Amino acid sequence: MVEDVVRSFGFLTLGTRMKRVGEKLQADTQRIMDELGAPLQAGQYPFLAAIDRLGPLTVGELAEATGVTQPGATRTVALLVELGMLDTEQSADDQRRRIVSLSREGKRLVATAKRDVWPRIDAAVTDLCGDLDGPLLEQLAAIEDGLAAAPLNRRAAKVKS
Amino acid sequence: MVEDVVRSFGFLTLGTRMKRVGEKLQADTQRIMDELGAPLQAGQYPFLAAIDRLGPLTVGELAEATGVTQPGATRTVALLVELGMLDTEQSADDQRRRIVSLSREGKRLVATAKRDVWPRIDAAVTDLCGDLDGPLLEQLAAIEDGLAAAPLNRRAAKVKS
DNA sequence: TCCATTTATATTACATGTTATATAATTGTG
DNA sequence: CACAATTATATAACATGTAATATAAATGGA
Numbered sequence: 280m281v282e283d284v285v286r287s288f289g290f291l292t293l294g295t296r297m298k299r300v301g302e303k304l305q306a307d308t309q310r311i312m313d314e315l316g317a318p319l320q321a322g323q324y325p326f327l328a329a330i331d332r333l334g335p336l337t338v339g340e341l342a343e344a345t346g347v348t349q350p351g352a353t354r355t356v357a358l359l360v361e362l363g364m365l366d367t368e369q370s371a372d373d374q375r376r377r378i379v380s381l382s383r384e385g386k387r388l389v390a391t392a393k394r395d396v397w398p399r400i401d402a403a404v405t406d407l408c409g410d411l412d413g414p415l416l417e418q419l420a421a422i423e424d425g426l427a428a429a430p431l432n433r434r435a436a437k438v439k440s
Numbered sequence: 441m442v443e444d445v446v447r448s449f450g451f452l453t454l455g456t457r458m459k460r461v462g463e464k465l466q467a468d469t470q471r472i473m474d475e476l477g478a479p480l481q482a483g484q485y486p487f488l489a490a491i492d493r494l495g496p497l498t499v500g501e502l503a504e505a506t507g508v509t510q511p512g513a514t515r516t517v518a519l520l521v522e523l524g525m526l527d528t529e530q531s532a533d534d535q536r537r538r539i540v541s542l543s544r545e546g547k548r549l550v551a552t553a554k555r556d557v558w559p560r561i562d563a564a565v566t567d568l569c570g571d572l573d574g575p576l577l578e579q580l581a582a583i584e585d586g587l588a589a590a591p592l593n594r595r596a597a598k599v600k601s
Numbered sequence: 602t603c604c605a606t607t608t609a610t611a612t613t614a615c616a617t618g619t620t621a622t623a624t625a626a627t628t629g630t631g
Numbered sequence: 632c633a634c635a636a637t638t639a640t641a642t643a644a645c646a647t648g649t650a651a652t653a654t655a656a657a658t659g660g661a
């Protein structure tokens with residue numbers, strides 16, 4: 280077993296390390312969702328959740344709300360329209376804008392996710408991180424070790440009961 | 441200005457959020473390196489640093505040390521060989537293994553980076569995160585706000601004097 | 602010793618992020 | 632009120648991660 284240099288380098292490689300931990304969390308989250316039958320990718324839910332919370336939004340507003348660039352938002356919206364989860368209409372007063380809203384199916388999916396899926400994910404992540412405190416690098420190490428010891432989907436199953 | 445839903449959702453969207461913060465840190469780090477004339481991408485340095493620290497490694501060991509998958513390591517190694525920073529040789533006792541080492545130029549780059557670049561990056565990130573404490577979500581918020589207020593390259597310039 | 606299994610690396614296909622730029626609609630100003 | 636500048640979205644080109652699979656070498660047991 281070789282030393283994990285990204286972990287060893289401390290603040291110097293913090294960006295790489297946080298990105299890596301984030302990707303691992305997302306991958307584990309995806310597994311929970313797969314097990315529960317949720318039909319989308321983890322990274323797509325923020326788009327649905329943003330509209331659910333804020334009402335119909337333009338592409339640019341969705342980019343802001345989800346923290347991706349505008350081209351990223353354009354692409355994900357196109358995909359979710361393709362999948363039947365979102366509808367778009369041209370804005371009446373500004374023909375450049377596209378107003379994105381939840382389709383009937385999108386609304387159903389959000390309702391189900393809010394009830395059955397998101398609470399489990401939240402509980403699993405809380406199980407992993409909720410009690411953490413102290414310096415950032417120590418918390419990151421605890422998260423990495425915690426994920427290695429028991430991935431989120433195992434924690435979700437545990438918490439569920 | 442639209443609400444940042446990934447931030448609002450707390451633990452539920454922690455993976456997306458950490459990935460995003462990590463990407464932002466990396467992008468800022470890249471800008472420091474660009475300003476200092478470092479010729480590689482931020483994400484490529486862990487490969488050089490791993491070999492500098494641990495000596496020549498196989499592709500698989502590099503994957504472990506840098507925390508990427510083996511195909512990712514294969515590709516990055518190929519790129520860095522192309523750029524003249526790494527050399528590879530077939531292992532004598534196991535023809536499947538490729539031993540990856542720093543080229544003369546790679547060694548020179550690591551020496552320069554260790555002296556001139558990495559300390560600045562470390563100092564800038566420490567300026568941003570070094571004093572943080574408390575619950576994870578609060579620290580993440582502080583990092584996001586801190587980066588928005590003064591990106592890492594500004595902090596590097598400040599610390600440098 | 603032969604051959605099935607395992608292991609190390611490479612390849613393929615894809616997901617999802619970015620930046621730079623194109624296009625079309627709107628706005629503001631001389 | 633025409634036209635330059637701005638704004639919203641789309642597209643293109645690329646970077647970098649993954650999983651699944653192919654290929655070639657090493658290993659181990661009948």
